[in-house]
Amino acid sequence: MDIPRLNAKEAEVLRLLIAQGEMYGLELVKASTSLKRGTVYVLLGRMAEKGYVESRQEDVSAGDGPPKRLYKASGLGIRAHRAEEAARRAFSGEVAWGL
Amino acid sequence: MGAMNREGTAPGPKKRADPPVVSFVRWWSRKDMARWKKAVAHYEIDSYDSHKGQKPSIAMEEDGHLLIRQGLVVALWRRIRVGLPQARDSQLHRPPGYGLLWFADFFYSRKSVEECLRPTIQDLQDEYAEALAANRLHKARWVRIRGTWSFACAAGLLTLVSIGKRVGKLWRAVG
Numbered sequence: 001m002d003i004p005r006l007n008a009k010e011a012e013v014l015r016l017l018i019a020q021g022e023m024y025g026l027e028l029v030k031a032s033t034s035l036k037r038g039t040v041y042v043l044l045g046r047m048a049e050k051g052y053v054e055s056r057q058e059d060v061s062a063g064d065g066p067p068k069r070l071y072k073a074s075g076l077g078i079r080a081h082r083a084e085e086a087a088r089r090a091f092s093g094e095v096a097w098g099l
Numbered sequence: 100m101g102a103m104n105r106e107g108t109a110p111g112p113k114k115r116a117d118p119p120v121v122s123f124v125r126w127w128s129r130k131d132m133a134r135w136k137k138a139v140a141h142y143e144i145d146s147y148d149s150h151k152g153q154k155p156s157i158a159m160e161e162d163g164h165l166l167i168r169q170g171l172v173v174a175l176w177r178r179i180r181v182g183l184p185q186a187r188d189s190q191l192h193r194p195p196g197y198g199l200l201w202f203a204d205f206f207y208s209r210k211s212v213e214e215c216l217r218p219t220i221q222d223l224q225d226e227y228a229e230a231l232a233a234n235r236l237h238k239a240r241w242v243r244i245r246g247t248w249s250f251a252c253a254a255g256l257l258t259l260v261s262i263g264k265r266v267g268k269l270w271r272a273v274g
Contacts, residue, residue: 024218066224
C-alpha cells in the first residue's frame with residue numbers, strides 16, 4: 001500500500017484548511033508562521049496535483065476585486081493528515097516510553 | 100473664517116515634504132541632467148567620428164556609463180514616485196503587477212499562470228489597494244517590493260520544479 005507522506009508545510013496547510021474550511025493563499029500565509037507568500041501557491045498547486053486539496057474560483061459577486069482561488073482539504077488530504085497526526089502521536093509516545 | 104497670510108489671501112493647501120529617498124533621487128537626477136545632456140552631445144560627435152575609423156575615446160566610455168546610470172535613475176524614479184501628490188492628481192497608473200502578469204503570460208504555461216502566478220499577483224494588488232485605501236504610501240511601496248519578490252520566488256520555484264520533472268522523465272526514459 002502506498003502511504004501518503006506529508007512534509008511539514010503540507011501538514012501545516014492541511015491543518016489550517018481542516019480547522020478553518022475554505023481559504024485562499026494569502027489567508028493561509030497570514031494564519032501561519034511557516035508559510036511564505038512566494039511559495040504558498042506553488043505548494044498548493046503541488047498538493048492539488050497529489051489530490052490533498054481541491055480548489056475553485058471564487059464567485060465574481062462574492063467580494064471586491066478580481067475573484068480569488070479558494071482551497072479546501074480533500075478527503076484524501078483529511079485522511080493523510082489524520083494518519084500523519086496519529087503516527088506522530090504514536091512516535092512521540094514510543095520515544096517517551098523508551099526514555 | 101479661515102487663517103489669512105500677510106497678503107490677506109487664504110493660504111493654499113500645505114505642500115507635503117517628499118520622503119528622503121525621493122528627495123535624494125530627485126537631487127541626483129537634477130545633478131546628472133546637465134552632464135547627461137553633455138554626454139549625449141559627446142556621444143553624437145564620437146559616433147560621427149567613429150564612422151571615419153577612429154577609436155572610441157575614453158570620454159565616450161565614461162559617457163556611456165553615465166547614460167546607463169541616468170537610465171537607472173529614471174527607472175528608479177518612476178518606480179518610487181507612486182503616491183506623490185502630482186502623480187496621484189494628474190496621472191493614471193497601471194495596477195502593480197501588470198508587467199509581471201505580462202511576463203508570466205509570455206513565459207509560463209496557462210496552468211502555471213492560473214494556479215500559481217496570477218493568485219500571487221492578485222494578493223499583491225489586494226494588499227496594495229488596502230494600503231492605499233488606508234493612505235499608507237510607504238506600506239504600499241513596501242507591499243509592491245515584497246509582492247515582486249514573492250512573484251520572483253514563485254516563478255523561480257516553478258522553473259525549478261519544471262526542470263526537475265523534465266530531468267526525471269528523461270532519467271526514466273534512459274533507465
